[in-house]
Each structure stands twice: as structure tokens, then as C-alpha cells.
Amino acid sequence: MTFFQAALIGIMSCTAASTIACLGTTVGNYTLNRPLVASLIVGIILGDVQGCILVGIPMQIMWIALVTPGGTVASDLRAVSYIGIPLAYVGAKAAGWDFGGADAQGLAGTISAMTGVIGITLFYGTAMMNLIWQHIGWAQLDKGNMEIVGKVDCLFPLVSHFVLSFLPCTLLCYYGSGAVQELFSVLNTDMWYVKALLTVGSVLPAVGIAILLKSVISKPTDLIFFVFGFACAKSMGLTLLAATAVGAVFALINYQLMMMKAGGVATASASDDDDEEDI
Amino acid sequence: MKKISKKTLNKSFWRWWYGNLTGFSQEHMQTFGYMWAMLPIIKELYETREEQQEKLTTYYPFFNTEPQIGAMVVGITAGLEEARANGAESIDDEMINGIRAGLMGPLAGIGDSLIVGTYIPILLGIAVGLAEGGSAIGPLFYIVVWNITSTWFQKFVYDKGYELGGSAVELIVGQQATAFRESVIVMGQVIVGAMAASWVNVSTSVQIATNSEGEPVMLQGQLDGAFPGILTMLFVLFAWFLMAKKNMSPIKVLLLFVVIAIVGNIIGSDILFGFGSLIG
Numbered sequence: 001m002t003f004f005q006a007a008l009i010g011i012m013s014c015t016a017a018s019t020i021a022c023l024g025t026t027v028g029n030y031t032l033n034r035p036l037v038a039s040l041i042v043g044i045i046l047g048d049v050q051g052c053i054l055v056g057i058p059m060q061i062m063w064i065a066l067v068t069p070g071g072t073v074a075s076d077l078r079a080v081s082y083i084g085i086p087l088a089y090v091g092a093k094a095a096g097w098d099f100g101g102a103d104a105q106g107l108a109g110t111i112s113a114m115t116g117v118i119g120i121t122l123f124y125g126t127a128m129m130n131l132i133w134q135h136i137g138w139a140q141l142d143k144g145n146m147e148i149v150g151k152v153d154c155l156f157p158l159v160s161h162f163v164l165s166f167l168p169c170t171l172l173c174y175y176g177s178g179a180v181q182e183l184f185s186v187l188n189t190d191m192w193y194v195k196a197l198l199t200v201g202s203v204l205p206a207v208g209i210a211i212l213l214k215s216v217i218s219k220p221t222d223l224i225f226f227v228f229g230f231a232c233a234k235s236m237g238l239t240l241l242a243a244t245a246v247g248a249v250f251a252l253i254n255y256q257l258m259m260m261k262a263g264g265v266a267t268a269s270a271s272d273d274d275d276e277e278d279i
Numbered sequence: 280m281k282k283i284s285k286k287t288l289n290k291s292f293w294r295w296w297y298g299n300l301t302g303f304s305q306e307h308m309q310t311f312g313y314m315w316a317m318l319p320i321i322k323e324l325y326e327t328r329e330e331q332q333e334k335l336t337t338y339y340p341f342f343n344t345e346p347q348i349g350a351m352v353v354g355i356t357a358g359l360e361e362a363r364a365n366g367a368e369s370i371d372d373e374m375i376n377g378i379r380a381g382l383m384g385p386l387a388g389i390g391d392s393l394i395v396g397t398y399i400p401i402l403l404g405i406a407v408g409l410a411e412g413g414s415a416i417g418p419l420f421y422i423v424v425w426n427i428t429s430t431w432f433q434k435f436v437y438d439k440g441y442e443l444g445g446s447a448v449e450l451i452v453g454q455q456a457t458a459f460r461e462s463v464i465v466m467g468q469v470i471v472g473a474m475a476a477s478w479v480n481v482s483t484s485v486q487i488a489t490n491s492e493g494e495p496v497m498l499q500g501q502l503d504g505a506f507p508g509i510l511t512m513l514f515v516l517f518a519w520f521l522m523a524k525k526n527m528s529p530i531k532v533l534l535l536f537v538v539i540a541i542v543g544n545i546i547g548s549d550i551l552f553g554f555g556s557l558i559g
Contacts, residue, residue, distance in 0.1 A: 019300045020303040021301070024299075024300070024432060025296075025297070026425075026429050026433070029428070030395075030399060031426060034403065035408060035541055036418050036421060037421060040418040048415070050415075052411075052415075053410050053414070053418065058405055060403060060407060061478050063404055064400045064404070064474075065396055065399075065400045067394070074313065091552065107319070113537065117530065120530070126303075127304045127305050130303060130304040131306060133342035134306070134311065137311065141335075141339075143333055147315045147317055150298075150315045152311050152352070153298045153301055153302040153311040153312050153315045154298050154301040154302060156302075157301055192544070195544060196540070196544040199540055200540040203514070203536055203539075203540045204537075205478055205479045206479045206515050207510070207532050207533050209471065209478065209518075209521065209531060210363050210518030211529050211533070212396070212400050213515065213523075214472050214523045215391070215392055215396030215467050216392070218464075222465075222468055225469050226331045226463060226467060226469075226471055227472060227512065228472060228474065229468065229469035229470060229471060229473040229474075229476070230476045231472070231507075232469070232476075233473035233476035233477050234476035234511075235506075235507045237410070238473065239477075240404050240470070240477060241405065241408070241409050243469060243470060243473035243481040244401065244466070247306050247465070247467070247469030247470050247473075248466050250469060251462040251465045251466035252462070254462040255462035258456075258458035258462070259455065262458065278501060
């Protein structure tokens with residue numbers, strides 16, 4: 001990896017720094033920060049879109065439902081997306097693995113978990129550093145300088161991003177990729193600890209799905225729908241989209257039941273359905 | 280009669296859309312983003328600089344919610360500020376902040392579970408399916424669909440908030456909206472089940488017995504005969520149980536699973552667990 005490539009990846013990590021992303025919530029956090037999207041961008045930078053996307057998919061699954069209630073983060077994906085994906089790609093390539101194969105997928109999962117921890121540190125670091133700008137902001141507001149608000153909100157935090165996103169991501173990608181390349185080109189996958197590390201990565205998606213499960217289950221009986229969905233896909237062989245259609249039928253029945261309980265207006269509400277579908 | 284111009288409302292909306300969390304800190308969270316979005320409105324409604332400064336102090340108190348659905352709150356306060364500038368006496372700092380503080384909790388809950396916890400994962404799920412084999416169509420699909428629908432939705436709730444004021448909340452917490460929301464979550468439950476079945480694969484290579492012909496009887500085969508993929512399902516449920524019922528953080532559960540997998544692997548894949556993951 002050239003330094004220029006590493007620096008480009010470093011810049012991307014600033015745009016995608018979790019909730020603090022310098023491109024905002026919708027574009028930054030919920031688009032560029034997602035490993036699947038990042039894998040496309042890293043792929044363009046490194047010149048192998050297909051390989052990077054294959055490496056990015058297991059990372060995406062692991063962190064598919066990243067909710068940050070009250071600003072406490074389970075992980076900040078900037079490190080997973082813009083340190084994890086490039087390093088996993090370089091490693092898998094050096095080892096000569098098939099990017100969609102079990103070894104590469106396992107490696108991606110393991111690196112995803114490790115870089116997730118780095119991400120948390122970067123997140124709290126950035127948030128801490130932003131406090132400095134806000135102190136300046138309050139002082140200026142007291143003096144009647146209202147225009148400072150915009151600078152505190154989106155200009156000064158760029159400094160925090162430079163220190164806590166750009167520098168660590170660029171340096172880890174640049175120096176890390178060399179080290180990873182050397183390590184993996186001589187890696188012996190028959191060693192027990194290498195095997196263990198690779199298999200570990202492949203069990204971790206279970207945790208990602210469980211995080212997602214937590215956000216949709218409110219009472220134990222809800223789990224029956226989960227088991228039902230599982231049986232649909234595994235035993236009946238439905239694809240994800242087909243299972244979505246089956247789920248939609250149950251959603252509609254549930255909606256009509258609830259509206260009936262609320263006063264028998266279920267049939268009259270058909271026109272309102274369309275309005276709310278978009279939510 | 281003062282009226283906020285369309286241009287200023289747009290400016291306020293886009294400032295919120297972009298800057299709601301860019302200046303995040305644990306102490307003030309979205310407060311500065313909120314002030315930045317309200318600034319053009321205050322500047323247009325009030326003439327003297329002293330008055331503008333005074334009205335801006337209304338928005339000093341802490342604010343934090345799910346920012347996308349929270350665009351509605353900014354819209355509501357824009358409407359309130361307009362009414363106040365026209366001399367509505369019932370609207371003071373206390374009233375505006377009562378509404379802000381009262382809405383941010385419920386809206387955060389709804390936004391987190393519906394947008395972040397259900398809508399985004401479903402979109403990503405479809406995108407992962409489309410990306411199979413390393414196709415760029417998957418991420419491109421997500422980039423386009425997510426940004427268009429999300430931005431449209433935010434503009435919609437912002438405008439509704441401005442037009443309808445406090446009663447706009449009915450759109451989100453009213454009876455019909457609640458029924459709709461809970462029904463979408465039922466769909467989410469089914470989809471998560473399907474995701475677990477398609478993306479996670481936990482298996483064991485434990486041999487439990489030898490049959491009459493001397494061939495090994497594998498635990499995995501017996502389990503799958505009873506309920507295909509049951510081991511995978513139990514692992515996901517176990518991880519859910521640890522997080523939801525035992526309040527373990529996702530990172531701790533990850534580390535625990537790392538330990539389980541390593542121990543399983545060291546003891547020997549032919550004795551305990553062997554894990555494998557199939558994508559697609």
C-alpha cells in the first residue's frame with residue numbers, strides 16, 4: 001500500500017467516524033461508516049473492488065445493527081471499515097487465499113472484532129477533544145458572538161478528526177499493511193493458534209445478529225417470530241427477500257388486529273397505510 | 280405578521296441534516312447542532328442583535344435524540360419561534376424546552392428501534408445479498424436507497440413539525456402509528472430469524488455413537504434431523520440472552536465467544552466445536 005492510498009483511506013475514516021462523522025449522520029455515519037459501503041470505497045482505492053467487498057461482507061454482518069442509545073457506543077466502525085478492511089484484504093492477499101473462502105472470511109471476522117475495540121477508543125477520544133471547542137464556543141457566546149456556533153459544530157471538530165481519525169487510520173494502514181503482508185506471506189495455517197484465530201472469526205456474526213435481535217425483541221414470546229423466520233430460511237429454503245414478504249403478511253395481520261382492538265377502524269385506514277409505509 | 284421564508288426553513292433543515300452530531304461530545308451531544316440549525320430562523324425573526332442573542336439562549340439546554348426522526352423537533356420549535364415572534368404570550372423558554380425535553384426521549388426510542396434497528400439492517404441485508412460474489416451493486420443499492428429515503432423522511436417530519444406544531448407528534452406516537460410501528464417490528468423479528476439462518480453457521484463435529492454398521496453417528500446430523508440449524512439458533516439466542524437479560528456489553532459477549540471458540544478448537548475440532556461460516 002502506498003502512502004497516498006493510506007492517506008486516502010485516512011481521509012475516508014474522518015468522513016465516517018460513527019456518530020461524529022464529519023459528513024454528518026445520514027451520509028457519514030449511516031452510509032460511509034457501514035463496512036459494506038466502505039469495502040466498495042477501499043476497493044476503489046486499493047484497486048480491487050471485488051476482493052474488498054468479499055472481505056467486507058462478514059464484517060458488515062457482524063455489525064449489522066449498531067444502535068448507539070444515548071451516545072454510548074458498542075463500537076465505532078471507522079476502525080473496522082477503514083483499518084480492518086484494508087488490513088484483512090492485504091493479509092488474505094499475501095496469504096494467497098480465496099477472498100470468499102473460509103480462511104479469508106474467518107480472518108475478516110477476527111480483525112473486525114479487534115478493530116472494533118480500537119474504534120471505541122477513537123470515538124471517546126474524538127468526543128473528549130470536541131469538549132475543548134465547545135468550551136471556546138460557550139465563552140464566545142457569552143461575549144455575544146453567535147456566529148461561533150457553526151464553527152464549533154462543524155469546523156473545529158475537523159481538528160479532532162485529523163488527530164483521532166486521520167493519523168491513526170493512515171499510519172496503521174501504511175505501516176500495518178507492510179507488517180501484515182510479511183506475516184501472512186509466511187503464515188502456516190496448520191498451526192493450532194492460527195486455526196483457532198481463523199475459526200473464531202467465523203462464529204462472531206452470531207453476536208452481530210444477536211445485537212439486532214435485541215433491538216426487535218421486547219417480550220419473550222416475540223422470540224417465536226424469530227424462530228419462525230429461522231425455520232423459513234433454513235428448513236424451507238426461503239431467501240432473505242422472500243422471508244421479508246412472509247414477515248410482511250404477519251405484520252399486516254398484526255396491524256389489523258391492533259387497529260381492531262383500538263376501535264374497529266382497521267378497514268377504514270387503508271388509505272392511511274400508504275402514507276406511513278415510508279417510515 | 281412575521282413569517283419564516285421558505286429559504287430560511289430550508290437552510291435550517293439542511294443545517295440540522297448535516298450538523299446534528301458533527302460537534303458531538305458526551306457533555307453537550309446535539310446542543311450545538313441544534314443552535315446552528317435555529318440560528319438562521321432567529322436571525323430572520325428578530326431584528327436587533329440583543330434580541331437575537333437572547334432568543335438563542337432558549338436553545339442552550341442539552342439536547343439529544345435520534346437525530347433523523349428528531350428533525351421533527353427542530354421543525355416544531357421553528358414553528359413555535361415564529362408564533363413567539365408574532366407575540367404569542369403562552370410561548371416562553373420554559374414551554375419550548377418542555378417540548379424539547381419531553382420529545383427527545385420517546386423519539387430516540389422510536390428512531391433507534393425503527394430506523395437504526397430495523398430499517399437500516401433490512402436494507403443492509405438486501406444489499407449484502409446483492410453483493411454476493413463481490414458485486415458492487417450491493418453497496419451501490421444501499422447508498423442510493425438509504426440516502427434518498429432517509430433524507431426525504433427527515434424533510435417530511437421537519438415540515439410536518441413546522442406546520443402542525445406539537446400535534447405533529449401524533450404522526451409518530453398516535454394509535455395508528457403505534458400499531459404500524461409494532462407491526463413493522465414483527466416483520467423485523469421474522470427477518471432477523473432468516474438472517475441468522477442464512478449468515479451464521481455454527482456446527483459441531485462431536486461423534487456421539489457408532490451405528491450397527493460401524494459408521495460414526497454425528498451429533499450435528501442428529502441435531503439437524505430434529506431442527507435444521509438448531510445449534511446456530513441456540514448460539515444466537517445465547518448471545519441475545521447474555522446481552523438482553525444479563526446486560527453484558529456486545530464487546531464482552533464477543534470476547535466470551537472468542538474464548539469459547541478457541542477452547543473448542545484447542546480441545547480438538549473432533550471433540551468439541553468446529554465453527555464455520557457460510558455467507559449467502
